[in-house]
Amino acid sequence: MQRPEGAVIPMPQNFDALRYRVGNAQVLAQRAHIKPRVPFDDEILEFLQAFSRTLLALAQSREFSDVVSLAFWCRKSALRQMKETYTPDGILLGRGVVFHIAPSNVAVNFAYSLLTGLLTGNANIVRLPSKKFIQVNIICQALNLTLEEHTAIRELICLVEYNHEDEITQALSAVCQARLIWGGDRTIADIRKFSLPPRTVDIAFADRYSICVINADYYLAVENKRRIAEDFFNDTLLTQQQACTAPKLVVWTGEKESKAAAREQFWSGFHRWLCDRPAPESVAVVNALANYCRYAAEDPRLKYIAAPTRRFLRAEATAVSQKMLEEHRGDGLFYEWLVDDILEIVPVCGVKCQTLATFGVPEEMINRLIIQGAPKGIDRIVPLGQTMNFSLHWDGYDLLKMLTRTLDFKRG
Numbered sequence: 001m002q003r004p005e006g007a008v009i010p011m012p013q014n015f016d017a018l019r020y021r022v023g024n025a026q027v028l029a030q031r032a033h034i035k036p037r038v039p040f041d042d043e044i045l046e047f048l049q050a051f052s053r054t055l056l057a058l059a060q061s062r063e064f065s066d067v068v069s070l071a072f073w074c075r076k077s078a079l080r081q082m083k084e085t086y087t088p089d090g091i092l093l094g095r096g097v098v099f100h101i102a103p104s105n106v107a108v109n110f111a112y113s114l115l116t117g118l119l120t121g122n123a124n125i126v127r128l129p130s131k132k133f134i135q136v137n138i139i140c141q142a143l144n145l146t147l148e149e150h151t152a153i154r155e156l157i158c159l160v161e162y163n164h165e166d167e168i169t170q171a172l173s174a175v176c177q178a179r180l181i182w183g184g185d186r187t188i189a190d191i192r193k194f195s196l197p198p199r200t201v202d203i204a205f206a207d208r209y210s211i212c213v214i215n216a217d218y219y220l221a222v223e224n225k226r227r228i229a230e231d232f233f234n235d236t237l238l239t240q241q242q243a244c245t246a247p248k249l250v251v252w253t254g255e256k257e258s259k260a261a262a263r264e265q266f267w268s269g270f271h272r273w274l275c276d277r278p279a280p281e282s283v284a285v286v287n288a289l290a291n292y293c294r295y296a297a298e299d300p301r302l303k304y305i306a307a308p309t310r311r312f313l314r315a316e317a318t319a320v321s322q323k324m325l326e327e328h329r330g331d332g333l334f335y336e337w338l339v340d341d342i343l344e345i346v347p348v349c350g351v352k353c354q355t356l357a358t359f360g361v362p363e364e365m366i367n368r369l370i371i372q373g374a375p376k377g378i379d380r381i382v383p384l385g386q387t388m389n390f391s392l393h394w395d396g397y398d399l400l401k402m403l404t405r406t407l408d409f410k411r412g
Contacts, residue, residue, distance in 0.1 A: 017165050021128060021140045022147070023158030028125065032175055034155050036094035037121035039404055040083045044118050047150040048074040055142040060134070065234060066108045066388065067135050073390060074115055082119070082392065086400065091407040094121025095201065096177035098403060101127045101169075101191055103183040103205075105242040107135035112390040113180055114157065119392070120403035123156045125172055130163070170194040178403050181205065201402055205244070205395050208354035209325040210387060211345065212247035216254030216262035218360025225265065228359070229273035231385025235357055237274075237312070238388070240284055241330030244395075245355045245380075245387040248328045249320060249335045251345055253361065259338055267307065267314065274311045280332060285310050288331040299324065305336070322350045342366075346373040353377030354395060359384040 018025075037044065055061055055071040062068065072078065098117040102110035110126050117124040128136055140159060147154050162168050173179060173194040181191050184207040196202060212235070222228065236246045252259045292313055296302045305314040312332040317324070320337050325348060328335070339345060342365050349356075349369075356378050358366065366381060379396040382389065392400045 019161040021159045034123040047153045051146040092404040098122045098178045099176035100180045104130040107133035208244035210355035212357040213251040215360035216258040219262045229270045235387040284331040288333040349375030355380040
């Protein structure tokens with residue numbers, strides 16, 4: 001006999017394998033009895049504002065730009081702006097319990113997923129990344145400190161770690177009203193083996209890749225090129241190109257002579273900026289080189305470009321395919337493509353293409369790409385340096401709508 005939606009189900013014995021970073025077994029057991037809230041609930045907004053202040057006050061936070069960005073994302077002014085753009089059609093309530101499966105390769109993604117669940121009025125169970133990140137420790141510390149003063153929010157947050165105990169994933173899936181799967185195609189296929197209640201919403205964030213387009217003439221005219229290098233780093237090597245938002249291909253537009261000069265200045269400046277930062281792990285350098293050799297052996301269109309550093313690798317391509325980008329493994333390998341017309345990149349803007357980062361690209365050129373090229377992909381077009389900026393519209397999903405249910409109220 002099928003259990004009613006939202007019912008408490010017996011938990012498997014190996015639930016003892018759960019490690020609680022925020023919340024505890026009692027909080028987890030109460031999930032099904034939590035009342036959903038309206039989006040942008042005042043009490044939740046106060047909690048998030050306090051969390052932002054707490055996170056920024058931790059000295060270790062300042063060492064990680066992604067943690068600082070998270071704190072700024074939920075500061076008071078940012079939350080107010082989000083709320084002002086929220087125009088409900090009917091009465092909205094959170095769906096209930098959201099089960100978040102965080103990706104293993106991006107440090108702060110779990111926090112944005114959690115904050116989205118809170119803002120939409122839901123209780124949240126978050127499976128933390130399997131990889132050990134210092135950022136996770138910092139964020140969990142800030143959450144626990146903030147919850148000491150905002151005890152009413154405790155019932156809405158449970159952050160856990162566990163390995164590959166399928167019984168736990170099945171049990172948590174069975175009591176949620178929405179499930180968010182981050183982590184790519186293989187993870188999605190594995191998690192979707194675990195059944196959900198009939199009305200549960202299943203949102204999956206598949207493997208994607210991103211592209212950067214730079215107008216060479218515009219770049220040459222800009223004075224603060226060091227800032228551009230920093231923005232490019234934050235978009236790419238901050239996550240070793242592991243995030244779907246991280247460009248793996250740099251497309252150059254503009255006059256032929258400008259492209260040559262701009263590329264030389266851009267990569268030289270990027271190298272100088274990287275010299276002030278810790279060197280990448282040896283394994284990342286070896287992986288990037290090994291992957292380049294494998295790709296080059298399979299595709300004669302790739303040409304290695306010598307560089308004075310092993311902090312990143314460059315390969316020029318006379319043409320680029322979706323397959324090249326789908327199989328790209330990151331770790332500091334950049335493809336470069338010189339084009340005469342923006343429409344040349346349409347073939348690589350398929351369904352797997354997520355973000356288009358631009359620098360100095362005229363709006364009319366972007367409009368021509370979208371209207372004339374009609375790409376099957378590209379869910380986001382953002383300025384260089386903003387690919388990691390999370391929003392409630394993500395990967396083509398309107399998360400505010402998907403994580404709430406609408407009561408159609410006809411006034412008589």
